[in-house]
Amino acid sequence: MNRSVSSSGATLNHKKRPIPYVVAGGGGKIRYSSYDVLVIGGGIGGLTAAGGASRRWNVALLTKSSFDDTATFFAQGGIAAALAPYDSPVLHLRDTLTAGDGLCDEAAVRILVEEGPERVRELDRAGIRFDKRRGQLILGTEGAHSVPRIVHAGGDATGSVVAGALVDAIVAGSRVELHEHEFVIDLLINNGRCVGALSLGKEGELTVSFARAVVLAAGGAGHVFANTTNPDVSTGDGQAMAYRAGAVMRDMEFMQFHPTAFHGHENPTLLVTEALRGEGAYLLDRDGRRFMVGVHPQAELAPRDVVTRKAHEIMVRDCTDFVQLDARHLDCAHLQKRFPTVHRELARRGYDLCRDLIPVSPASHYFVGGVATDMWGRTSIPGLYACGEVTATGVHGANRLASNSLLEGLVFGERVVRDLERYLTDSDPSVCKIKLELTHESREGNDPEEVRHMRQHLGIMMSRLCGIVRSADGLVRAGRVVADMKSQLRPLGRHPEELELLNLLTVAELMVLSAAVREESRGVHLRSDFPEHDHDWRRHIRLVGGADGAPILELEGMLEGEGVAHA
Ligand code: SIN
Secondary structure, X not given: OEEEEOOOOOOOOOOOOXXXXXXXXXXXXXXXXXXXXXXXXXXXXXXXXXXXXXXXXOEEEEOOOOOOOOHHHHOXXXXXXXXXXXOOHHHHHHHHHHHOOOOOOXXXXXXXXXXXXXXXXXXXXXXXXEOEEOOEEOEEOOOOOOOOXXXXXXXXXXXXXXXXXXXXXXXXXXXXXXXXXXXXXXXXXEOOEEEEEEEEOOOOOEEEEEEEEEEEOOOOOHHHOOOEOOOOOOOOHHHHHXXXXXXXXXXXXXXXXXXXXXXXXXXOOOEOOOHHHHOOOEEEOOOOOXXXXXXXXXXXXXXXXXXXXXXXXXXXXXXXXXXXEEOOOOOHHHHHHHXXXXXXXXXXXXXXXXXOOEXXXXXXXXXXXXXXXXXXXXXXXXXXXXXXHHEEOOOOOOOOOOOHHHHHXXXXXXXXXXXXXXXXXXXXXXXXXXXXXXXXXXXOOOOHHHHHXXXXXXXXXXXXXXXXXXXXXXHHXXXXXXXXXXXXXXXOOOOHHHHHHHHHXXXXXXXXXXXXXXXXXXXXXXXXXXXOOOHHHOOOEEXXXXXXXXXXXXXXXXXXXXXOOOO
């Protein structure tokens, strides 16, 4: 690994070498199409960007699975925005900076909290059925918010209501070509510019989609770990393909674990929304004691990383693998109305939210790190934009504030649309069509059983060595395991499972590397060997693939000011 320190924080250039694609042509037929804008990902960022861009441009959207299989669709909590008369963007800014534990980019957060309310009002005006009482939005509370400001829909079904409405609007406008079950393999780069993407269809057929601009909105990477709240699709594909293409990555050490995922045997696990604690639910240890009281002034509503750490500590102390969520003292009729999804899903698993203690434990939930972008969603590669969870815009610092993620997708998705106007208006109107240099060997690929086994092993290993608690020793071992697994992978065939494994390994490699370099504890990154904040680490870590494929690491300059850290 190469390492350099930059005081400007913006100097890493993506490589200019030709980039080998990870699949072979294998002699089969390849489909070609071209657009002004190609959007990759069907969550809130992708839908916002596609819907907006289609008002003027010829747009296609590719999503790996279906529109009801995205992290957005499963989002329970809601969208945070300063809409109430008692609230303001300044308050929302302060809460976001505090939750971010001294590592937020304040300018980016300002944009988020100042533009957020108007984006939410637009959805409201467009007829999205947010929960209301007497015509007024009902605003919920979640961790680390100083006032109720979470807009929700269908009680705890915000994601499906919002995503469903955005998809319906796009379908009704019929100006976006929608392709479900189209797995994007690699971005196409020509002369340092992104000119489209190569994707794999359901039947194993390859498609080349050329575009004047590409918007990457491919979501998170929760499946790097053994337990996650993320849907099956969240395998770090967007981060990995951007890295392979030479994009600068940022903050890759920060994976947020949600403290209250249902503790069962399934993966993904059911999220038991933080909004329940917002309504007054408690967290109890094995002996029924509220373990957050006295740990943080906001108790169960402390920033998410604080709650996760404490829950983890309690589980270790008590030799248990879960803690308990207690909503038994709350009004049952209200719980059923406010949390229909959680109530129903728990019942399917044999638990009554009104009467039972619910076993919960931390699970990977949100990837704070990702593709570095500026305030307009521009990545380091001209023609490549990114928005949503796949990015690291700096709004989340070292720990995301609850319900700021859908907001980020909305705000930065819309900013991408605005910048596309500028970019596409000024740039060459023709679509650049390049000759694809796919190798023509026919590949058998990897044994599916072996792929499954490696993926399982990766998750367990990452949870143990690069999960909630990390140390130099563990990270060295994790790095070795990841390198070993990568070297065992034979050249890929055309199976999504193989591509996912490669992408997970790529993200894991970068995560371990950044986690080893950050010798402090901050936000979601807890080092047992460096348990304190270190003021000199108020800086971001960037990574980019070098000419030999090995990551080059760069430390950005220190952030200005003292920064707001947790209590
Ligand atoms: C939740 O509903 O607990 C999750 C909300 C979020 O991740 O912001």
